[in-house]
Amino acid sequence: MVVESKTSGSEELLEYRARRVWGAEGWTERSSVWVRGGEVVAVGALAERPPRYRTIDLGEVALVPGQVNAHSHAFQRVMRGLAERRDPARSDDDFWTWREAMYGVALSLSAEEVEAAARLAFWEMARAGITHVGEFHYVHHRPEGAPYDDPNELAHRVIAAAQAVGIRITLLRVAYHSGDIGQVAKPRQRRFIEPDVETYLGRLAALEDRWGKTPGVSLGSAPHSIRAVDRSWVEAISEFCAARQMVIHTHVCEQPAEIAASQRAYGMGPVEALHAWVGLNPSWTLVHGTHMSERELAIAAETLPTICACPTTERNLGDGFLPARELIKAGVPIALGSDSHTVIDPWEEMRLVEYHERLRAQARNVLPAYDPNGRTESAAVLWEMGTVGGARALGQGLSGRIEEGQPADFVALDLQDPTLWGASAATLLDHIVLSMSASAVRHSVVAGRLIIEDRRHVNEDALLAGARELMARRAAGDFAR
Numbered sequence: 001m002v003v004e005s006k007t008s009g010s011e012e013l014l015e016y017r018a019r020r021v022w023g024a025e026g027w028t029e030r031s032s033v034w035v036r037g038g039e040v041v042a043v044g045a046l047a048e049r050p051p052r053y054r055t056i057d058l059g060e061v062a063l064v065p066g067q068v069n070a071h072s073h074a075f076q077r078v079m080r081g082l083a084e085r086r087d088p089a090r091s092d093d094d095f096w097t098w099r100e101a102m103y104g105v106a107l108s109l110s111a112e113e114v115e116a117a118a119r120l121a122f123w124e125m126a127r128a129g130i131t132h133v134g135e136f137h138y139v140h141h142r143p144e145g146a147p148y149d150d151p152n153e154l155a156h157r158v159i160a161a162a163q164a165v166g167i168r169i170t171l172l173r174v175a176y177h178s179g180d181i182g183q184v185a186k187p188r189q190r191r192f193i194e195p196d197v198e199t200y201l202g203r204l205a206a207l208e209d210r211w212g213k214t215p216g217v218s219l220g221s222a223p224h225s226i227r228a229v230d231r232s233w234v235e236a237i238s239e240f241c242a243a244r245q246m247v248i249h250t251h252v253c254e255q256p257a258e259i260a261a262s263q264r265a266y267g268m269g270p271v272e273a274l275h276a277w278v279g280l281n282p283s284w285t286l287v288h289g290t291h292m293s294e295r296e297l298a299i300a301a302e303t304l305p306t307i308c309a310c311p312t313t314e315r316n317l318g319d320g321f322l323p324a325r326e327l328i329k330a331g332v333p334i335a336l337g338s339d340s341h342t343v344i345d346p347w348e349e350m351r352l353v354e355y356h357e358r359l360r361a362q363a364r365n366v367l368p369a370y371d372p373n374g375r376t377e378s379a380a381v382l383w384e385m386g387t388v389g390g391a392r393a394l395g396q397g398l399s400g401r402i403e404e405g406q407p408a409d410f411v412a413l414d415l416q417d418p419t420l421w422g423a424s425a426a427t428l429l430d431h432i433v434l435s436m437s438a439s440a441v442r443h444s445v446v447a448g449r450l451i452i453e454d455r456r457h458v459n460e461d462a463l464l465a466g467a468r469e470l471m472a473r474r475a476a477g478d479f480a481r
């Protein structure tokens with residue numbers, strides 16, 4: 001299921017110099033990363049500089065691979081700050097009340113604004129050190145619910161936004177049909193829904209025809225959840241994706257109410273149901289997995305889907321804790337996503353997985369105790385989630401190191417940043433994973449190209465013009481619908 005990494009790199013030969021580089025054997029001092037065609041061809045202090053390489057000295061920075069954000073709903077970036085007050089008229093305030101607010105925002109955005117919101121989200125990701133996003137894209141239609149002339153209009157725009165920013169995107173086109181198990185979709189879900197799975201798959205195929213060979217772009221399928229699609233949809237999607245080597249992502253076990261509905265309808269939990277219907281495998285990514293049962297954890301251990309945790313969103317929505325200990329012990333790969341974008345900070349997502357376990361266990365350095373590879377550093381276990389695990393979820397093979405043959409996707413962390421200041425080579429990864437602010441990301445390179453230079457996007461003013469107008473409209477309070 002691993003597809004070849006596609007890069008949008010130029011053929012220019014580049015040498016990036018840095019104070020420290022996270023390479024195959026750990027940190028190397030005063031090193032260079034040699035890049036050709038968007039790929040790393042060598043790392044180290046070469047005695048003799050090959051001719052024709054242009055040198056870019058990044059200064060007092062630590063170069064590390066870019067982070068993979070495996071679960072994003074870009075338009076929700078616009079919602080930040082809009083659902084953080086209790087409504088005195090309501091006794092409840094939970095995931096489901098938040099969802100109503102989110103539907104209001106989804107209904108209010110024009111096509112241009114969906115693209116502007118995506119640029120804003122992807123720009124913030126690039127600034128924070130993310131070089132590849134898995135976009136779980138479900139707003140498909142016009143605000144009144146009819147498809148656009150091209151039913152993939154908004155998917156095209158979201159992909160174009162990633163290209164404008166310069167990060168890689170895996171567009172996970174969402175399949176959405178029912179409002180809940182066995183129920184017709186609600187009017188407020190009208191921008192998401194499609195009438196039948198043949199229509200859905202036709203649109204996904206058209207999207208692949210348009211973008212499948214474009215460097216930096218890949219496609220996947222995302223049956224939204226077992227609330228939104230039934231067995232016949234999941235079977236057809238699974239067959240389609242197996243034939244095309246596409247990854248499949250779905251939301252599971254985020255909320256107890258979803259599990260109760262699954263139990264009522266199918267006599268089993270969502271992960272059990274999916275496995276019974278099509279057989280899970282490594283091409284699947286299960287997003288959240290917060291409330292998986294013991295039986296479901298055993299299925300994950302057997303079939304090895306990736307579990308994508310979204311800790312900053314899960315804490316914002318009051319979802320619960322990822323069973324990270326159990327997953328690590330069973331060797332189930334974990335990826336990370338910023339999901340609702342309350343916070344876009346991949347370093348924070350990483351460290352929360354360990355910190356939530358510390359809170360659950362009332363102990364320290366918990367995950368290494370369960371690591372089948374016997375690593376003792378919390379940072380090493382977490383690092384894998386933000387790089388290797390995320391890439392696996394998006395069908396890309398990454399090593400989590402800057403080394404020969406890897407895509408030239410890396411970020412330069414400012415060693416003079418207060419949150420990294422004083423770190424030695426022995427503890428630098430611990431500083432980065434457990435203590436660093438995303439503001440330490442000084443430069444960002446994707447497929448060999450600098451997209452963030454000294455904390456600014458290389459085309460920042462033009463890139464964000466639409467987002468500025470959009471947020472001005474938001475400030476004027478024009479988002480309720």
Ligand SMILES: [Zn+2]
Nearest residue numbers: 073136251339
């Ligand atoms: Zn989500």
